[in-house]
Amino acid sequence: MMKSVGIAGLGAIGSAVMNALLEGIEGYTLVAVSETAPKGSLPVPNVGFIELAERCDLIIECLPPAIVPELAREVLFRGKELILITSSALLMHPEIKAWANENNGRIVVPSGALAALDAVKALSFLGIREARIRSTKPPKGFTGAPYVMENAIDLAGITEKTRLFEGNALDAARGFPANVNVAATLSLAGIGPEKTRVEIWADPAAKGNSHEIEVSGEFSTITAKVANMPDPANPKSSMLAAQSIVATLHMMTDRIAVI
Template identity: 45%
Template structure:
C-alpha cells in the first residue's frame, strides 16, 4: 500500500504585531500548532517588534505588510482596519490562505472574494469574539428569516467610534444603558470598525451584511463585551450569548479573539477537526 509523500509545514506571516499578533506568533513559535511555522511578522516599529520576540525560540524577519504574501502560505491580518488592503490584496493576488481579523473591512472589499476564485486564494474568517457561527452556517443551508446581534459594551470600549463622532453621540457619564446604533451589520461595521467585527463575521456566515440586524448598546452595568445572537430559521430557532473578557491592552478587544485565530490556524494543519 503506497502513501503520499510528507509535505512540509504551512508557513505563516502575521500582519500586525500588537497584543493579538504577539499572542498568535508566540503560539506558532512554541511549536504547539501542528503543521504550521511562523516565518515573518510585520509591524510599524520594527525595533520594538524584534524586542518583543526576545523570548521566542526563533526570531523571524520583520517585513512590510505587502511582503508577507511573498514569504508565507498563510497570511494573518492583525492590523488596524485602515491598512487592511495592504495585507489583504497581496495575499489574495498570490493565492495565499488569508485570515482577517478586521472582518468589517472585508465587507468594504468584497471584490477580494471574486478575485480569490481566480487566484486560488482562500479567505478564512475566524469566529473571533463571537459564538455559534457553526450553527448559523448550518441554518443558512436552509432558510433563515432573521438574524439579530445585540452588542453591549462598557462605554469606554465604544468611545471615539466614527459613528458616534459623526452623529455627536456621547457615551460619557452614563448611569443606564444607552442604545447608540440600530441598523444593518454593514452600516454598523463601517461606523464601529474597532468594535463590531463580530457583526461582519456573523453576516458572512448567515444571510449577508445588509439583512443581518445589529444593535449596539453602551452599558455602564457590564464589565465584559457581550454579544447575543438570535436566529429564526426553518431548521431551528436559537439564541446564544457570549461575555468576553476585554484585553488589558485594549478594552475594545476580547481575550478570546487571539485564541480564535490560534484555533483557526490549528484547524489548517490538524488531521482531524470537530464542528461544521
C-alpha cells in the same frame, strides 16, 4: 507539509497568536511578521506586506481595519491564504473577495469573539428567516468609532445602559469598524450584511464585551450569548478572538477536526 506563516500586526491579537505559534502548532512555522510600531526584539524578521506575502503560504491578519485592504491585496494577488480576523473589512471593501476569486486566493474568517457560527452556517443551507445580534460594551470601548464622532455622542456622559445604534450589519461596519467584527462575521455565516440586524449598546455597568445572537429558520432557532472580559492589551478586543485564530490553525490541519 509545513506551512510557512506570517502575522500582520502584533497588537493584542497578533502577539497572542505569535506566542502560540512559537510554542508550537503542528504543521506551521512562523517565518516573518509585519509590524510598524516598536515591539522590541522579535523572534523572526519584521518585513513589509509585500515580503510577508512573498515569504509565507498563509498570512494572519491582525491589523486596524483601515490597513486591511493593503495587506489583503498583496496576499490575495499572489494566490495565498489569508486568515482575516477583521471581518468588517470584507463588508467595507467588497473588492477583497473579488481579489481572492480572481487570483485563486483563499480567505478564512475565524469565529473571533462570537459563538455558535457552526450552527448558523449549517442552518444557512436550510434557510435563515431572521438573524440578529446585540453587542454591549462599556462606553469607552466605542471611543473613536466614526458613528460616535459623526453624531457627537458624549461617551463619558452615558450613565445608564444606552442603545447607540440599530440597523443592519453593513451600516454597523461603517459606523463601528473596530467594534462590530462579530456582526460582520455573523452576516457572512448567515444571511448577509443587509439582512442581519444589529443593535449596539453602551453600558457603564458592563465589565466586558457581550454578544447575543438570535438566528431563526423554519427548522431551528439558535440563541447564544458570549460574555468576554476585555483583553488587558486592548480593551476593545477579547482574548477569545486571538484564540479563535489558534483554533482555526488547528482545525485546518488536525486529523480530527471539530468545527
